[in-house]
Amino acid sequence: MAKGNIDGFYQVYEVFSKRNQKGDFQHQFSLLAPNREMAFIMAQENFMRREPVVDLWVVKREDIRMMKPEEREMVKRLDNKDYRLTKGYGYLKKKWRQYEQNMLDEKEIMSWGEMGKEGRKKTQ
Template sequence: MREGIYDVYEVFVQHNKTDHHVHVGSVLAPSPDLALHVARENFLRRDRAVSIWVVRREDIHATSYQDPDFFARETDKSYREVSGYTENGRLWRMFKQRMMNIEEVVQDMRGETR
């Protein structure tokens, strides 16, 4: 513990075991142990929780808003987006229109023409 120096700690709370930890705010404290106590008093006075995390703000590594290339996609995966589903429906309808019925399959296997 550094004497007389307070750090900013970001506080994350998990309300039950199936929930994710959620950021609820920040506290000033001289140590992680005291940050836990201060966070409990500030953010869990009326709420119940099963877990609380405190992380020194200096220990958080984040992307820069000035670096949009970090999130650029290497390959086109637009088919995974919701907007691609209408195109999939159109392609499926085209496929079904060209689909052969069982008699046409048998004729094709025998080499017969339609």
């Protein structure tokens, strides 16, 4: 008996759908069916009548290759790509706000000129 074959008659199928032309395929559910055509019909009946769908994929579970445990471990070691994530730039907004607060505005600069005039008047 095959891995995805239940009771020698039914097989497990995975259903993927796409809601719009620009969207990605998403896994929706698994179903049991005697063959590929029946699985497709069952997927249409169970899913397409409830939600708008542009495309539908029905795939026999045993045809999907999954990663082996040793392959998962290898990916974990190679998955050190924090430098690619943009979360490291989150502090820039706060830093920019502090910089802007410390910047001199026009009124403050003009007040320096007035202070200089007052100082000159007192010395004269």
